[in-house]
Amino acid sequence: MKKNSNDNDSVLIERVKNGDKGAFNFLVNKYYPRVYASLFSYTKSKEDSEDLAQQTFLKVWQQIESFRGDSAFFTWIYRIAINLAKNHFVSSGYKKQKVNTSIENAEIEISSYENIEAVLMHDQSMKQIKEFINNMPESLKTAFTLRESEGKSYEEISLITETPIGTVRSRIFRARESIIDYMQKELIGNE
């Protein structure tokens, strides 16, 4: 079972609907890598993936009112992204379209993504991170995998692993920090 992101993000989505740009930027930061990866696998072009990802989040901002939570939030974003990609190829004759990312004085904060894209484009890097996750202490790996791959809530993980919910929180956080530390040292060379 995949993560049911509409539940996870429902509070933030409601805030975005009320014009909270901080919540919107949080969601952009959270989903940009996945959107970019999806677009890159579709377009095979870094530049187009960047342009289309920006267009995607612009549409997300413009159309957030129409999101009713019937599907996962990422599924909704994904549909927007892929439809934009298809239209881009079909109707534009592949013309480059630079998008103004300014949204009513709120800038989509995407400046820090360039390096992450580089990692995303290397499946060898992904394999290394996956291998690192597999070699993490069992307690961290289990909590992290149940959360990220199975989409379990902290409460569900607590029940499954018969561990206090506070411990689950800590384990997931420590797993993430450990993975980021690995990325910084081994993949980015930026200790």
Next chain:
Amino acid sequence: MNDIDKKISELYDGELDHDEIEGLLEIISGDPELQKKLSMYSLAGIASDFKTNEVVSINSNERSNKNIFSNIWLSNSLTAAASVLLTLTIVNNADFSRMDISSSSTNQISSAINSKEAKEVINKSEENLADYIIRVINDPNFMNSNESLDLRNVGFLSESKKAYTYSRGKENFKLRIEKNNFGLKKIRYWKHENKIIYLVPLSDGRVVTIYGNISLSTAISIAKSIT
């Protein structure tokens, strides 16, 4: 590691108490490093679900990714080299009625084309076509048709070592034949780098896809020789 980081992790998972969210969002909005951390969390999640070939490789050679960022120019050039540039330029739509292969239904389409339903169908068809063409370009096995055709009457021979490729001098192409699920009534063709992808509807309800460095007239001759 600090409390803010831990709360970001909890907010990322939708597990943070409501009354803590607002203050945290303000802190994150003003701190690029925290925003970057959030994206790294996302990347870690992608990696946890990663399966081989899920993310397109830009370099099949095994190599260390140490200092990958300091060599960003290298990865960019590899991207350019290895990525398929989808210059899906619709060159033209040949009028199929002139090709003497099939001209039925053209009038019906013309009369219905302004209806909302028809437009929706057409838009959907265009989406399907875009998916299809992208697959033709990107999936090296997609054009490896099981059909072995004798195209000597139009001067093309099947290459012995590449059973799926037909050639005539410097001209060569691959083809596949399938049911015309696109509803194509006209020949459509797309330019991709130095090759062209032709979709030619046949009179028997099938469509032939021809992908190679051949002219439109040659593609039509090939299609005619199939029917």
